[in-house]
Amino acid sequence: MIQHLSLNIEETVAVILFGVGFTILLLHRNLIKKIMGMNIMDTATYLFLASKGYITGRAVPIVVDGVQEVSAYINPVPSGLVLTGIVVSVSTTALMLSLTIRLYERYHSLDLDEILILAKEEEQT
Amino acid sequence: MEGNMILLLPMVCPVAAGIVVLAGKMFRKDRKYLTGVSVMVLVLEFALTLWAVMSGGSLTMLRLTERLTLGLGVDEVSRLFAVLTASVWLLVGIYSVAYMSHEEEEHRFFGYYLIVVGVLMGLNFSANLITLYVFYELMTLTSLPLVLHERSKEAVRAGLKYLFYSVAGAFLALFGIFFLAGVSESLTFTAGGVLNDGALAGKEGLLLISAFCMIVGFGAKAGMFPLHGWLPTAHPVAPACASAVLSGLITKAGVLAIIRVVYYVIGADRLRGTWVQNGWILLTLLTVFMGSMLAYREPVMKKRLAYSTVSQVSYVLFGLSMLNQTAFVGALSHVVFHSVIKHALFLTAGAVIVTTGWTRVEQMRGLGQVMPKTLACYTIAALALIGIPPASGFVSKWYLASGALSSGTGVWSWAGPAVLLVSALLTAGYLLPLTIQGYFPGHDFKGEEIQKRKLAGKEPSLWMLAPIGVLAAAALLFGCFPGSLISMLQSIAASVL
């Protein structure tokens, strides 16, 4: 298993990163850190995907000199998926950051638990 | 409704009269009306009973369901009980006319008094178990107002206690009835039993349980241990005349029911030698002894008499439990005798209460100076109850003891008579002190109270004295001339055993 993991070193790293991101998302109370965790998680997934598309010794899938053989290029599909995924992650990051800004303006805190408590108190008063 | 309609009359007539008395306004205002009508109805009742007894036959009143009919019929046992009831009821009724004059709401007493006798007649004439049960329950309910009459807190409590013991007993009995209905063709009383062997197969154990339940259940009315508790509570609070009939006749309704169940439905043979018989004997002997002991220790007169009833009625039950002819004769004769005697005793106690207000035995020292005649009657009755020959109690006890000895029930055949004997001694112990203290109060007795209240020689009125006298005389006479009664009882015994 270890050997196989070392062969799949990119994925292994990606997965560990994914786990790190996941942990941050769950554990940290600071919203900015949560967002970072989320980004790490997303990025790890893209790394995973991208490494899946790679084929040893082949070129970027941009047709050069009219060569159109399969053996010449790496798999273009994961690259496309990563492109799409990046946009999605940018969007969600932006959204979360803006939420964080609003919440910080309101409660002067980035601690999610504290924000929840303050929000509850605010509503009660 | 088919059959001899005359049987209905002793039932309907007093009930109707009772309702009229209860409802009519004029009875509340005018005492004369009330007493007059009541006595007349009682006399009429007596006549009707005799007529019905003479005419015999049977009557089907109603079909409750397909198999449950309400029917009346006349046989030897019902004759005995009916005549006894009617005559004693009449006497007590006459007594009540005087006794109740110082109570409130007399119309209610007389109303229910009349109704109860009607119900009792129904009970006596019942031709089957269901009818018996119906009247048994009705009797409980209609006699309840008699207990409650005083309406004091104790009276209400006592009334409820009476009700619950009776109802509990009745429901115990009902268990048996439920069972018996399933294993018999009909529940019509037939000497020797009506059970169907085919249906009974495999349910013998259950039969015994049912029989025992019924004995204990109906035994509640007869004051048999363990359901005897109501008697000593109910009697002291009820008017003396009510206590008299309660202990003299209504307890006998329980006896009648047991006779009917054991000898006319189940059949004595099925019980002989079983645990039911043994248990039953044990219970009766326990009751006999316990009743006497309690009576002996009881200071309140009416309560003492009540305990005495507990003990005495169990003599009857003991006789029945022996399941042999002689004892049966003894039992039935004791029914009659005890009824007569106990009425006499209770009426005396009532007379004492009315005249002097004394309720406790130790208050009654020197009673002989107040009412010697009454006390004389009391003494006769007491002697009869103890069983001193030639008074009546002796006859029945003789039959009971000899029946027991010849019953072949092992240890019971001699233990029973021994207990009876001890109990007779105790009876003497609790009844005679009144006589002795009454007539011979001793040197230290000054009779201050008697003098102060000018009670000396203040006999109760004739309305009260006469019934007591008649009853005391009967107690004596039955002992002297028991022949015809005994022969009649023997014929009954022969038919059922």
Next chain:
Amino acid sequence: MSEIILALPVFFPILSGIFMLFYRWGKEEWSRKRELFIEGLVVANSLLIVAAIAGGADGDRRIVLFRLYSALTIMFKLDPMGSVFAGLVAFLWPLATLYAFEYMKHEERKNTFFAFYTMTYGITMGIALAGNLVTLYLFYEMLTLVTLPLVLFPLTTEAVRAGRAYLYYSIGGAAFAFIGLVFVLGFSAIGTTEFIAGGMLDVGRALESKNVLLFVYVLAFFGFGVKAALFPCYRWLPKAAVAPTPVTALLHAVAVVKSGAFAILRLTYFSFGTEFLRGTWAQWVVMGAALVTIAFGSTMAVREVHWKRRLAYSTVSNLSYILFGAAMMTPLGLAAALSHLVAHAFMKICAFFCAGAVMHQSGKTYIYQLNGMGKKMPVTFGCLLVSSLSLMGIPLFAGFVSKWNLAQAAFDSGSGLGLVGVAVILYSALMTGIYMMTVIVRAYFPSLAGQTEAAEEAALPGGVDKDDQEAAAEVVTAEDGLTDPGWKMTVPLVIFAAAILVIGLHSAPLISFLTMIGGEAG
């Protein structure tokens, strides 16, 4: 299309009730005209039912209304057992309505009350006429809902609590009954849940998963048993006694609780089938539960000093008589259960109406407040006497007949638990004697030392709180000028009392009819 007469008695009152809710009746809040309208409506419906029954109740007449789902049809069917319940309700309802007019005289929102009251009639009919388990379940749930406003009617905190309890219990029960419904549907030999005398289970398949089915039967029994106030789930019934008396009387002594019992009968005899159930552990479980309830209900009734609650506990106990009969799973058992269903209806409605009459006339609700009322309200207490005696099971009254039948059936079934059952019934009868006769005695023979005693009794354990004690200290003896209520109350009372006597004295036709039903279904 003469079968439409089966659907009419169900929908006519429901629709009229809805109409009453929304129709604006001019200015005045209440008028004689409306009473006449409602009474006419109820009587007409009863006549419809009578006509329907007269047209033949052999189970062949049916009407399928619509299909809820593939095998689930909403269907009415008039069979003998249904006609017993239908006839009973049809007899009671007009009288109860009459009584309600008088009782509700001083209340507000009468319109709402009577609208729901009338709707309940239709829905109870729906239960009686339901041709299959689904229809029964449907109307069973609807019954909960329609009667809820009636329980809530006083809108006091107490009433709201009672309503909640009622609702939770009923819905919860129905949820468990639902399991039964599903299993019956799943194992039905005919693919639907239509009631067939003797059950419709595909026995071959059922035997394969016998224990599961038995377990489900027990669940469903307890589920429907909630409405019939089976032991662990009885609490709602005494609480619901806060509702106006016509509601307590008609619904919580007759329509609603009997629907539960009726549903159990349907479940046992017409769905699962006694063949399948008899002699299994399930039978012993349900019978045991019924017996526990009988004993428990009567005992609690004795402890209770609030009159209506006492009667409610009595209902708890008496309903389980019916369930005991049902659990016997013999033809005689069914007949006995049905006979108690009929008899208890009369006895308990009579008793409740008496309580209601007293409350209406004097506002007294506790038993120690009833001293000496028997003389002032002779008709009321006369009827109460009749119903008490009948409840106790004194011969000549209706209660004896049903008890007799129950005991006969128990002996006939030959099971040990049956015998225990007879003993329990007798115990309960004794308790009935205690809790009913104390009332009677108090009413007719008020203790002279009433004052002290009332206070004393109020201090007894048994749920008497401070207010009650104060109330007890306040009024002990009956006031002057107390009389029997108006004819609208007394007439139903007298009719019920008479009915009790008639059944008690001449029950042969009824019993033979019920035995016939039992013979078919057992």
Next chain:
Amino acid sequence: MSRRRDNYETSRWLRFKKWVDGETDPLSSGMDAIPVVTEGQMRERRKNLALRKAYDEELTRLSAEHADKTEIMKARGIRNFQKFYKVMSVILCLAIISVLLWTIAALPVTGGADNPANNEVAARYIEKGLQETGAVNIVTGMILDYRAFDTFGESCVLFIASCCVLVLLRLDADSKNDNIKKMIAESDDRHFEPKDDIILQKCACVLVPVIMIFGIYIVLNGHLSPGGGFSGGAVLGSGLILYLNAYGYKKMSRLFTEKVYRRTTLCALTFYCLAKSYSFFTGANHLESGIPTGTPGAILSSGLILPLNICVGLVVACTMYAFYTLFRKGGM
């Protein structure tokens, strides 16, 4: 619990811990501009401070020994729950990592040419992509033609995200709500804006045109070389942001207002939507789309890909710029 030293506050461990927790601010020694705090902000802060103080007091009160027992239990419960939660999350994450590692061990080896992923799908993209889409960049061809629906969805993600940010952060000057007016006043961050920073302006003067041209290049050559609408748009957006930073809102608003932003986005997306709908519709109904693919390698080739790239580029550029401005001051 470790033994508490006297100089614990200055201990190395604490400093390390603070550094790890990010509590120390290397810039804390007065390098940042001193913000001018408005009165409203102060009030808000005071209020919040009071709230937080109350919250802290609540906590201390709860942990005080003579506090109500049940509340202590509650507080302890919360603390225990937090500990439990942390432990559970760590366990969960470790579990996820190990499960995924386990999975990876069973997956095909990276870079293998025979991996299942390298199947006929990828083959056709490579072999016929040029002919079918006209795009030299196979990835572009794939995402804008073969799998254009995904890409359209992706644009919509961006669009809706910008809408959400607008909802959250846009402060409307014409709003009737007083609260919002106050917020607008407070968030006016010109205090922080470098005022005519000459170095920045000169740099920007040089850089912005280059950046813009580069961005346009990337967008236009999306089908020929690495790049495309998104990357180009991002470059364009950064150019705009740089310009804004150098010259301020006033000058920027001559060039780029919210109206412009909206219209650009609308036009671009509408065109995108209509064009792709046309393409989808014709494709699905097996009709000829009638759009020439052109000569491979030429700028004006590969059918709709070029215009779509332009659209995406516009949208992305606008959105990036919009994000920036909104984050900064809630409006353009």
Next chain:
Amino acid sequence: MSFVQNFPFFSIILAMFSGIISSVLSGKKARNLSLVMIAVTTALSAGTLLFCLRTGESYPYMMGHFPAPWGNEIRAGILEGVTAVFFGVVMFLAVLGGLDHTAEDVEENKLNLFYIMIDLMLSSLLALVYTNDLFTAYVFVEINTIAGCGLIMIRQKGRSMSAAIRYMIMSQLGSGLFLIGLSILYDITGHLLMSPAKESVAALAASGAYRIPMLVIMAVVGVGLAIKSGLYPFHYWIPDTYGYATPTASAVLSGLVSKGYIFLLIKIFYRVLGYDNLVSSQMVNVLYVFGITGMVMGSLHAIHETDTRRMTAYSSVAQIGYIYMGIGLGTQYGMVAAVFHIFTHSATKALLFISAVGLYEASGDKKDYVSLRGAGYRNPLAGIGFTVGSLSMVGFPMLSGFISKLLFATSALESPHKMLPTLIVLAVSTTLNAVYFLRLVITLYSRRRPEDAPIPEVKVRSSWHLRLAILCFIAVNLVLGMWSQPIVQAIADGLAMFG
């Protein structure tokens, strides 16, 4: 190729397009556009449904010029049609019912943004329903998530924003897991379109290769979507989210969004992973356990709640438990029941949220029990609506909840081991539902007490659209409850088409 077959594509694009257009419209126009669009979309979906019913077949629809393994595809069948129609109807009514509140809660010049989100939400839901491509599904899941977040936070209160950020965090966890599952799946099959992916999966399953990754894919995708749809242990975001959003948003989120994910999950189970593989891998049992736990725990939480909106939200947790329980039963029939419950629950929960609006209006916008006392008299129609909804939740016959309960129960009969637990939990959960819903119903119809705070301004009569929406929802409920047979049949047929 019939023109009708274009309808699914039209409906998705139409929804998107109107969202894009709305960005420059005024709030009012955007609202009207949105309503018209939803109506048209629903009509188009109905057309699709009719077409599929008539032909009795499903069909793929190429998004572009390239067929299955290369180009994007959507796919329409009976089940998709039914779901799309249903989602359209619920969406329309939810928007209609919440109009007033939306106008109050949302700043006037952000109103168009709200409707953009509604439009895009609908388009993404439709795309999730119709999609035949896993990656498309991922992208639209993201749209859905962001739109949902937007709907929550558009009511810019502190709690709704904190709820939104929680929602976002949980959703991102879910999306991340979903995406990683997708990546692994792509790695071992090489396909993103469902039909070819399914073939590869079947081949792999037959050959026994890649067992572990397959299992992990099931788990990861299942958990990811379960988090997003709020299955019990992952439900923490639900109460805040549904409780503090504007009513339309609550109705849409609880009624549709979570259901969209569940539908997608079912679709992936059937169309990609293969239902038999799923059953044999014991994954269903895990879902089953989570489901029945959720059924009970959600209700227990709901009982503790005093805020009625949060209570209704917790009830959603329980109801989602029902759906997963149905999926977890592992039978075809259980799946039918689960899908039917998707419909039931969206109709009912939306009805509850919308009619609660009417009740809050009549109680000075307070949401706790005490303030709602007697609200049923103050706003009768809303009271009736809420009562009907509650009864349906409790499983009252003639209402939709009964049928789904029945379907669950009958399907439970087919699996011997899960039969009794299912039925008992069903019964317990029904009882618990009764406890909290009917407690509220009773509160609605009980009299206000003197000590209650007075109601500031009582708006007795709701606007016509609220009343219309409530009436329509009640009608939908009744239809589902009384004429369910064709719908269930359609679901069964549709599932059969899934393969």
